[in-house]
Amino acid sequence: MDTKPIIAGNWKMHKSVEEGVSFVGKIKNRILDKVEAKVIFCPPFTSLFSIVKALNGTDFGVGAQNTHFDVQGAYTGEISIEMLKSTGVQYVILGHSERRHIFGETDIWINKKIHAALNAELVPIFCIGETLDDRKSNQTAQVLKNQLNLGLQGMESIDPLKMIIAYEPVWAIGTGETASLHQVAEAHGYIQSVLERMFGQVGYEVPILYGGSVNENNAAELIQTDCVSGFLIGGASIKEESFCNIVEQVSKFYKR
Numbered sequence: 001m002d003t004k005p006i007i008a009g010n011w012k013m014h015k016s017v018e019e020g021v022s023f024v025g026k027i028k029n030r031i032l033d034k035v036e037a038k039v040i041f042c043p044p045f046t047s048l049f050s051i052v053k054a055l056n057g058t059d060f061g062v063g064a065q066n067t068h069f070d071v072q073g074a075y076t077g078e079i080s081i082e083m084l085k086s087t088g089v090q091y092v093i094l095g096h097s098e099r100r101h102i103f104g105e106t107d108i109w110i111n112k113k114i115h116a117a118l119n120a121e122l123v124p125i126f127c128i129g130e131t132l133d134d135r136k137s138n139q140t141a142q143v144l145k146n147q148l149n150l151g152l153q154g155m156e157s158i159d160p161l162k163m164i165i166a167y168e169p170v171w172a173i174g175t176g177e178t179a180s181l182h183q184v185a186e187a188h189g190y191i192q193s194v195l196e197r198m199f200g201q202v203g204y205e206v207p208i209l210y211g212g213s214v215n216e217n218n219a220a221e222l223i224q225t226d227c228v229s230g231f232l233i234g235g236a237s238i239k240e241e242s243f244c245n246i247v248e249q250v251s252k253f254y255k256r
C-alpha cells in the first residue's frame, strides 16, 4: 500500500464516557509509536467531547456514528452537524446498515446527511452494502450502484477525496462471517468503477474501507486485497487486544 490505511472503530452503543476515555488512553500508550495507519475512533455521542480531548495532540481521529441533516430545530433526540463539530470530531459515519435496517433511514435522508457533513467540512464515512437476499439474487452490483447514486446525488462537483466509502455487506456485519477475498475485491473494484463514472479519474482514489466481521485473524489478508484502503470495524474495535493487534498488523503493509 502506498497510502496510509484507514482503520475506523465503530463502537456502536458501547462504553460509558469513563470506559471510553480509559480505552483510548490504553490504546494510545500501546500503539502510538507503531501506528502506520489513520486510526479513527467512533464512540457514542455522549463520549465524543471527552475522547477528542483525551486524544488532543495525537494523530488519532474521532468520528460520530450519525447526525441529523438540519442545523437546528424541533427534532427530539437528534444531534446536528454543528453540534458534532463543536465537540471537535472530524468524521461521521453515515448510512450504516443498522441505521438503514433498524431505524429505517432512507437513501434520501442519507444523501442530505452527506451534504450536511461535507458543507460543514466533516468527512463522511458513507456505508453501503447488500443484504444476503440481494447477493443470492445477483443484485449486489445493482444495490451498490443505487446506494452510491442516491447517496451522492447532487455531489458531482464535490472533491470526492473529502469522503470515505465503507463497503459493508449486511450479512457479514456482526455475524462472524466475512466476505471472501474474491467478493471483497470484486465489490471494491465495482464501487471504484462507479465512482470513476461519477467523478472521473480521481474517483479511483477515494478510500474504500471493508467492514463486516474484521478481526485479528483475517485483517492481514483483507488489507492486501485489491482496492481495500482499510477497515470499518465493529465488534473487534471495542476490545483492546484485538484492536491493537489489527492496527499493528495493518501498519506493516504501509510502505512510505
Ligand code: PGA
Residues within 6 Å of the ligand: 010, 168, 172, 173, 174, 175, 176, 211, 212, 213, 214, 232, 233, 234, 235, 236
Ligand atoms: P462488525 O461490525 O465488525 O462487528 O461486523 C462492522 C460495522 O458494523 O461497522
